[in-house]
Amino acid sequence: MEIKRKLTISILIKIYLVYFCCPTSCKPTENSIQDVEGNELQTHIKYHVFTASGGGLSLSARDRRYPCPHNVMQETKNNTVGLSIEIFPADHQQAIIKPSTDVNIAFLAATVCVQPTVWRLGGVDPFTGRRYVRINGKLGGPRGAETGSSWFKIERDGGGDEGYYKMVWCPSGVDVCEDVGVFVENGRRWLGLGGDTLLLIAFKKVDPPVIVHNMYH
16 A cells, blocks of 8 residues: 555656656657656557546446446545556557547456457446446447447646646547546446546556566576
């Protein structure tokens, strides 16, 4: 617990150093998305997602009667890292993740549902009237009826929260996008379209595992 708390504090310090203490040349441009280290987001890289309020992102069954596919949730404890993700741009030749472009997002995890962990926007829930972010999405493919719910965009937050970004979903063939936010239900926090609060996120590259060699072999 103490290690996670220190990690969260370290992330916030790095965001401050990158966005307030570095020269203009190292700050993000309109055509870049940067992680907390000041590096551009890339494909084939694992990232942890940190939020402006609350913990990282994870998976859980929102309705135990219909557990699969799982819903994307925000951990309630600030010092919880959550699951790592990978981001896949629509242009497979693109090595850098650019703002306001179509991307697939997938958790690097396995679930009891044995389904793809690619994010997608679910249909309207018959009980709440809300649309939640779930998994079992489709990776790649041209934007259309079968893939449209799986494409999201990462955009710079216009509310003045330096170092954080927001995520939006855009219906196929429509230029107007809607923000992904957080719905608070019975003390749990679920990602969905609109939400009670806007989801503000930052990215940290997952550190490679430390390999300890036995000096006696």
